[in-house]
Amino acid sequence: MQTIIETKNLRVEYKPQASREPRKVAVKDLNLKVCAGEVFGFLGPNGAGKTTTMNVLLGFVHATAGAAYLFDVDVREPISRQRIGYLPELTYYYKFLTAEELLRFYAKIFKVPRDQVDRRIDQLMKLVELDHARKRPIKTYSKGMQQRVGLAQALINNPDLLILDEPTSGLDPLGRMKVREIIQRLKNEGKTVFFSSHELGEVETVCDRVAIISQGELKVAGRVSDLMKQYQANLEMIFLKIIGYQPALAMEAA
Amino acid sequence: MNTVFALATVVVKELYRRKDFYVLFILTALVTVLMGSVSFFHDAKIARYLKEICLLLVWVSALVIAIGASARQIPSERENRTIFPLLAKPVTRWQVVLGKFTGCWLACGLALLMFYVFFGVISGSRTGHWPLAQYLQVLWLHWVMLGVVVAMVLCGSVIFAAPSSNATICFIVVTGILLLGRHLNQVALREPEPLSSVLYAIYFLIPHLEWYDVRDFVIFDHALIGWGSCALATLYAAAYTGLLLFAAWLVFRRKPLNL
């Protein structure tokens, strides 16, 4: 099966604030593989290195050592991002543009053929239920609407890989359900979804495989069902054990 | 180039949806019309003072638009976090720099066109003639100069932390060059060493933006500047613009962008 995301001994270090302090290691020798068609959950506590890993995959930050690949193309090449869609946790888009203008702009960057642009925008506007507001500037949108615009722009190029950072953060239960439906639909179409989330219940439901990272190191990776069988616990318990939160297991044992 | 023009279109849209340009244009028009309504010794044909005032306002407004718009492009992308969904697309940082420059420069060009059309109307209504070739020449040189200014400010925006400090510094530098650039060699010759050498080095290094300030030719109805000289001046400006944009890219490409 084709490897969509791969990291090889990925290491990211940051310069400290004060010169005497040692360099901060955000990601330590991470080796990760995500195959085509998978829904992959990338989990970890705050400060574990999830965001840094995503920054490297998206080209925002350069790795100190090691390598990362998207579709077997080094992430430092812009072309590696031709077939991906990215939804950031915090949705910030050009407030002075309308949703339609924003999608048109991104479609132009992806060189989506002109005859397909209008059709795709119509489809996406209907999918995220923003058809009624497509001509309004984004600065007039609510948070939920902005999140939906974000989803639409992540799908504008019909990506083969979707990278989602906390996709259900800030959404109401209905919004979360819709996101889960979209992820399931993409999976059915053979797309790959890579997302980070703190909603372990959701991850357990939708993901094929997960990886848990803590203090920059990969602690465990595998199929959700295999991990649950191995640890004889739900994903939340496994997560807490992996990151070393002992009292939870003591309570569980009791 | 598709990506660059897409970015440029977004920049132009932003600029014409902000109020800055309209405020400056209305201010320029208002002051010019007010000054035009003043009568000096019952002579309705006096035109040059009005041309000078109008062109001065056009120059100040154009500089405010160019510097103000360029100074906030990249910093606001970072501050508003719109740079992340942008760079998550197949867009290089060079394309971002070039796209921002193209957008700001095109926006300045559109603004200049409106200002100079207004100037032409005012001037023609007083003098009764429209030296279109001269207006085009002045407009072209002004626009080319603004290209250097936009590139300078974009370069500053990736170096300085705050857009306000970048804008202030660039405004002072540009005004200094416009007022003193022509005379720096004279000043250098009068100073002792090593100050003389330092000043002379600065004199050769700075982009001579004062060449492009040819308002006097329009105000005092002088003949056209040679088109060959204009072409060379355009090449000179293009070289400086390229240099400054390259420097901006060199700094920008190394900047980590953390989510």
Next chain:
Amino acid sequence: MSRTTTQVLVLVLLLSGTFGLATLLQPRAEAWNRRGDSGSVINVLLGDSRRLFANQAFTEADVYFHSGYYPSIFDQTEAPTNSHHMTAQEGSAEEEAHEKQMNFLSKPRDWVERFGRHFEITQHTHLESGNEREILPWLELSAELDPQRIDTYTVASFWLRNRLGKVAEAEAFLREGMRNNPKSYEILFELGRLYNENYQDHNRARHVWELALRRWQESEPQAKNPDLIGQEAILIQLARLEEKGGNLGQAITYLEMAARTSPSPAVLRQQIAELKLKLAGSVTNLSKVPSAD
């Protein structure tokens, strides 16, 4: 003490404080109001500092006179220090001195300067053919900013009446100058020229020039460097007027007064000699006329 009482006491204290402050500031406020009463926007905004800008406005008029060709503060040759060239006749000594002064563009020192010359005005020209009107706004502004600057009125009047055919406007401007500078002999002199040359009202011109001479005699002799050229100009004009009117004796008197203090009296002495000859000739002719007896 209850909260309400405290609040009331604080309010009373504040009110007393503000009334006391108002009493203290009242005289200053009246002084400001007086400035506001002046009626001129520039006077209200700038106060006495407006005179600093008057020089700049006058220089701008000179720049306009030269169609933009003007030395900067960095050029070796100083900018014209007086305005005589703006009213000088072509070929006169003043005009020649001015030409020399305006030759400030030296050979370019480097390629930057050489190329930059293409974008500068490098031709020395003067406004003509009615375009002299373009300097008028700056002269009016200069007069507004510094009403005590005499040059402004005399230069503006020269161009208005001589080249632009606006004699009435020139007279009105000179009268405004007179109101602001009642002791100015220069403005009176220019006014006299206006009556003499433009209105052909020689009598009035004579009265005005005589007044100018009196004004000069009241102020200039006590000055450190009296304006002898100014006096000479008034006396010569009076002499010409008298000569035209046939009063050769009076003409000679004026020319002799001028010759006493003129830097170049030779020309004047020759004119005096000619007039004396003329006078002698006319007396002889009179004596040859037979008497009515």
